[in-house]
Amino acid sequence: MRLDVVSIFPEYLDPLRVALLGKAIDAGRITVAVHDLRNWTHDVHRSVDDSPYGGGPGMVMKPDVWGPCLDEVCPDDALLIVPTPAGVPFTQETARRWSTEQHLVFACGRYEGIDQRVFDDAARRVRVEEVSLGDFVLIGGEVAVMAMIEATVRLLDGVLGNPRSHQEDSFSDGLLEGPSYTRPVSWRGLDVPPVLLSGDHAKVARWRTEQALERTRARRPDLLPDPVDSSADHPGDTD
Numbered sequence: 001m002r003l004d005v006v007s008i009f010p011e012y013l014d015p016l017r018v019a020l021l022g023k024a025i026d027a028g029r030i031t032v033a034v035h036d037l038r039n040w041t042h043d044v045h046r047s048v049d050d051s052p053y054g055g056g057p058g059m060v061m062k063p064d065v066w067g068p069c070l071d072e073v074c075p076d077d078a079l080l081i082v083p084t085p086a087g088v089p090f091t092q093e094t095a096r097r098w099s100t101e102q103h104l105v106f107a108c109g110r111y112e113g114i115d116q117r118v119f120d121d122a123a124r125r126v127r128v129e130e131v132s133l134g135d136f137v138l139i140g141g142e143v144a145v146m147a148m149i150e151a152t153v154r155l156l157d158g159v160l161g162n163p164r165s166h167q168e169d170s171f172s173d174g175l176l177e178g179p180s181y182t183r184p185v186s187w188r189g190l191d192v193p194p195v196l197l198s199g200d201h202a203k204v205a206r207w208r209t210e211q212a213l214e215r216t217r218a219r220r221p222d223l224l225p226d227p228v229d230s231s232a233d234h235p236g237d238t239d
């Protein structure tokens, strides 16, 4: 998989070369190129932003800088990803879908974001997805892109040490993962749940499912299917 990231702070993306992602680069499973948007500026100040039409605070990133940059960096068969709090939520399913792509290009915004015409224009020739990391506002797109890349690349074959481990992670079966334990059996007066020491694999699997359900119910009930509404069978019943 090839990953291109455009940013006005290319050094922000340096951690992509560390740990498992660094190993994936060394092993040739992914190729990462980070581009400085300012290389596509054409004034002495290397400006990338201007004041917003219609007034308001902050600055907007310029289409006549982003456009030529994406013309060069984003080929027609790539998927162009635009991190923005106004995008559709990024989820494990998004990461799974992106992990089947050959080429992802990420456009990191700053200030109040990027002139919308950049993506309306790009969408004439490439697939464009505007995606949010969550319901909060970051200063720039770099941290969001790092998270999205990490979530996606760890799903590629050969990136995780144990290829099965992501199949048991939170969200892979729609639930949060339950608690995990390792040695020692007793620590600061707290014991590992005895079932995990029983050696009975069926019992352990059942316990893990119960824990996952309990945790999901408590922390993320929105992930569970709606309970069957029994009153729908008897619409006239009021008590």
Ligand SMILES: C[S@@+](CC[C@H](N)C(=O)[O-])C[C@H]1O[C@@H](n2cnc3c(N)ncnc32)[C@H](O)[C@@H]1O
Pocket (backbone or CB within 6 Å): 083, 084, 085, 086, 107, 108, 109, 110, 111, 112, 113, 114, 131, 132, 133, 134, 135, 136, 137, 138, 139, 140, 141, 142, 144
């Ligand atoms: C200060 S934000 C712009 C916020 C924008 N004015 C709005 O209200 O939707 C600057 C940049 O940070 C990035 N960003 C901020 N929050 C984000 C989020 N929740 N998900 C993805 N990217 C985000 C985007 O690249 C965005 O262009």
